[in-house]
Amino acid sequence: MKLVWLLLGLASLALGIIGAFLPLLPTVPLVLLSAFFFSKSSDRLHDWMLDHAVFGPWIREWRENGGMSKRVKIYATASILVAFAIPFIIGLKAYIIAIQGVVLSGVLLYIWTRPTS
Secondary structure, three states: HHHHHHHHHHHHHHHHHHHHOOOOOHHHHHHHHEEEHHHOOHHHHHHHHHHHOOOOHHHHHHHHHHHEEEEHHHHHHHHHHHHHHHHHOOOHHHHHHHHHHHHHHHHHHHHHHHOEE
């Protein structure tokens, strides 16, 4: 089972890193998820994430407060707005844009209802 947790952790970390450059993938939630998976599979990778200059503060903040800093919330909101603009730019159908709007609104609601640290 540890191998499954490890593979899930590596996959979510890879997607989180990709999400730093693509506005369609949420970086912070995927990094938090990978930390959870690593806690089940690899003490070494879990400790690496906690000590990482970028990932470590996000993970510690989430563990201590169940929330995010205002800076991270603003960054996430800006990324979501860019992601929501893309379908308009490339001319996707209205129903696809509506579905994306509902999903992204839910994500924003979740982000902004978490405690701000």
